[in-house]
Amino acid sequence: MTGSPVLELRSVCRRFGAVQALDQVDLTVHAGEVLALVGDNGAGKSTLVKTIAGVHPVDTGTIHWHGRPVRLTRPQDATALGIATVYQDLALCDNLDVVANLHLGRERLRHALLDDVAMEQHARRLLDTLAIRIPDLRAPVGALSGGQRQVVAIARAMLGEPSLVILDEPTAALGVEQTAQVLDLVERLRERGLAVVIVSHNMADVTAVADTVAVLRLGRNNGVFPVEGTTQEQIVAAITGATDNAHTRRRARRAGSGEEEAA
Template sequence: MNGEPVLSARGVGRSFGAVRALDDVTLDLRAGEVTALVGDNGAGKSTLVKILSGVVVPDTGRIVLGGEPVRIVRPHDARALGIATVHQDLGLCENLDVVANLFLGAEPHRWSLLRSLRMERTARDLLASLDVRIPDLRTPVASLSGGQRQSVAIARALLGEPRAVLLDEPTAALGVEQTAQVLALIRRLRERGLAVLVISHNLADVRAVSDRIAVLRLGRAAGVFPTAETTTEAVLAAITGAGAAA
């Protein structure tokens, strides 16, 4: 797609002691587009996501939002700038119901029945707009399926009306039906005009939902591939460094 990227990492690098986790990595995320980030374990995917979400501060390079350099040194900075992240552990409280989880950390200072009803209505409208079906929003999250939990975590990220959404392994450990539900939800994020980054090891899921595939290998960018114009073999070659992609 054309146009100014919503969110970019420019020449980003990060070391942990003697280990160079990322080295001169550039990545662009555009509105209405799903970018998949793939690579072997240790390739630097998680470090890049942590940098974009404010968990880790880069040693070199810069983050650009809407064409302007921004400083992100903590998760609050990222959220305030409209960058929402759904980490692999989801960060849900299993003993709380769906509504409470959606508003976790953003509850009204004073509880009242009217505020509670407004929160439930907002939660219902948001989930309906995403075509997420959870019959009883007062159900504890512990009783939901894996796909439903992932959907609740993604919906919670949208409450702040973000510009970019980062999803870390959103289909990991899900069954076939639950995976299909989450992939459909990711497509709906794209339809809402969001810039979406999906980190995944599953190339079948990546090909099903992404517009572009960005590859990291040993902490360095190893290529960006338009999904519709490339093959799984080409992506695998970039991941492993085989042949011309080495």
């Protein structure tokens, strides 16, 4: 990637009592880049996301935003800079419709009353811009599919016109078609020039949409890999800390079967 990074973390540390959750972590994200943050359970991914989102201020280390040092001590600090985070629980109100969820906390008023018409028009423009298809914007969000709920949450994050969008496990528990819908939206965010960080355990999703993969292991950096030219086995080895894992053993078995058949 060329140009100065949108976000750069340098030697970031975060401790919770006796637990060193992040230890000298570096991370760099550029505009128009999808960076996948991967690692095993307990690797520090959630802590790192919440550090960038301003939930957990860093103990030591620095965070640079468009080249200048910043201090993120609360979520409002991150939002003001242009960092939007969509957590796995989505924080949607199931009893409210799509229009109300999109404008939650950003309601439009006319004569001290909610301007439903203006909010619906704005919602349609936003969803059309992102090529998101929701048949009925007045349907309760609780009635939508998992993929539709995910894209509504991402669209809501776009209302603040962020430069960086963080997606925490956006395809978890989604079906094939719903996953494709979410990954298509991630690609559209990249095409709009946004920096995107996607946290995922699904290697197929990672290799399908990411440009770069950053691996965390036990709270430390354990490799940054370009998706192009990197095998899934290399990424899994970095995640597990071992070159011998289920993926490499499976590949060896298949290679052995092929040799036997050839013989």
